[in-house]
Amino acid sequence: MSDTYVIYPKIIDELLENPGIGFIAAPGLMEPAGAIHDNRGNPVEKYKFTHSSRTFNHPDSRITYCGVRWRDLEVEKSSYRWDILEKKLEEAKASGCTAIVRCSPYALAEEDDIPDWFRRECREEPEFPFWRVDPLHSPYVTYWSEFIAEFAEHFDGHPVISSVDMALVGAWGEGGGTEFLEEESIRRMVGAYIDNFKITPLQALLHDPKSVKIIRERKENIGFRVDCLGDMGGFHQEEWSHMLDFYPENICNFEMEAAWKKAPVVFEACWHMNDWYLQGWDIDYIVEESLKWHISSFNSKGTIVPEAWKESVKRWLNKMGYRFELRKLTYNPMVKKGDVFRIRGLWANTGVAPIYHRYPLVVRLKNGKEVISFTSRTDIRSWLPDMDILWEEEFDLEGKAGEYSLEIGIETGIPELGNIKLAIEGLKDGYYCFGKIIVE
Incomplete structure (x- = not known):
């Protein structure tokens, strides 16, 4: 030349705040008028990550989480209230954020049940603790797959949606009991997502080898989401932990180690960062491992980052995502x-x-x-x-x-x-x- x-x-x-990456927004910490408390209710001193931060004791964000319930969106069979999700996405956009979206089939509380029209048809609830309806002996798989296909038709390629969680079964769509489903049922629900979301990135829950294997068979660009980052022994002390055992083994066992090249890797905190701090867990080890797994965004559940960890978290943010x-x-x-x-x-x-x-x-x-x-x-x-x-x-x-x-x-x-x-x-x-x- x-x-x-x-x-x-x-x-x-x-620090750069960009869409689709970083800490999930913490609205409760954005310019709070009063005192700030940690997740256990104890008051803490206010601090900011930068002079211009809008959020206290937590980094600013350009990404948020948007959860919606099936019962609210499909109010009657094949009758949808997409305006409810659109309103939430408009709120995310107004705050300068893109959104990770998950439609959950149900949760554990009565008010988080399956849609009323489905409950009238299927009154029995199974004994399995993470199901509100038995997917083996009800039309759940058919109804949920039809709902997901309609969801994708209306929202695939939506400019505010960063990615969509592939919820199949279980409370909050977090996969409880997926391993008990027939393979054909899993394939049908997986297909409802993959066949209809052609633009918006998807991530699967790294829950069980059976469902992840079926997802991989499609050879599509699917990332993964896991929800216990930071656990260094909170369940079984030195015998087993998510950080030392589950993640490093199963990211490889499930053959998802290269998923990040085409779709997001999303982590959620186990408990809260303040709990990690009080347990004396090594924040730098947690950060480095998550970066090794190519994290794009982290859900801190909207609670404080201990000030002593501010510099470690800034270093984390400067590598997280792109x-x-x-x-x-x-x-x-x-x-x-x-x-x-x-x-x-x-x-x-x-x-x-x-x-x-x-x-x-x-x-x-x-x-x-x-x-x-x-x-x-x-x-x-x-x-x-x-x-x-x-x-x-x-x-x-x-x-x-x-x-x-x-x-x-x-x-x-x-x-x-x-x-x-x-x-x-x-x-x-x-x-x-x-x-x-x-x-x-």
Whole structure:
């Protein structure tokens, strides 16, 4: 590339809040008027992760969890209230967040039962502790599969949804008793998700080898979710724990160690982080293991992060999910109108996971009178960690002659979310400015 201009952007190490990654939002800790308490009700001193944080004792977030109940959405057989979920997604968007969504079939409390129309048809409840209805001797599998197909038809590709949990059976859809189902029943429910969600990423509960094997048979891009991160022996002391036994063994046993390359890995805290702290568990070990498993987001259940762990958690956040650096930019600074504008960038993803939505990379030429935008053909979902990413492109240059500023941004298309923040200096109104270009 002759007559070119070369820029080496300045890399920054500050916290970046971006959609789809990081700690799940903690609304109760956002600008609280009164005192802050830990999960056991004890008052704690207020602190912030950054000077501009809206959230106290917890990092700011661009991702939230959105749980909805089957009984609320399918109020009568084949009669749906999708507006309930839409309202929750609008609330997430208004707070600047994308959402992980799970539709749960039921939970343990009476008010979390299966839909009333289904209960009228099936009045008996099984003795198995995590079921409200017996999927072996009722139409549960048929009804739930039909519901999921309708759910996908209305919400696949929804711009606010980061990913969807594949709930099959059990309280809160967390898989209790999946291992007792017939394989054909599991395949039908799995198919309801995979056959109908073609755009929105999915993650499966890493619960039992039977269901995960059936999910893998489909050879689709499915991530995983697990809900006891941090447990270093809270159930069985030194004999067994999630961190030392279940996760490192079963991520491999279930052959899900490469799932992160195409779909999210989502963790939820076992108890709360404050409990880990009081138990004296090693936060740095927990962080490093989760990063090794390519975590994208973490549900802290909306409770405090112990201040003594602030720096460890900041280091965690700077690796969790994706983190894009533009390390070198080369372009031709003088172009004749109607000619080709050439640009080349050397990128790096210094996080531990890719981005799972195909947000467009946009190049803009801007002055006081005109904005000329070019949308790149590159698919940023292929920008994996620990690799050099060379981006080269040519654009046919139209527009008025004059001097322009060269800007680059990754657009989400949602004003409340804004553009993706890069780990470099130069951000202005969602775009990064790199220099001048003259159109002759």
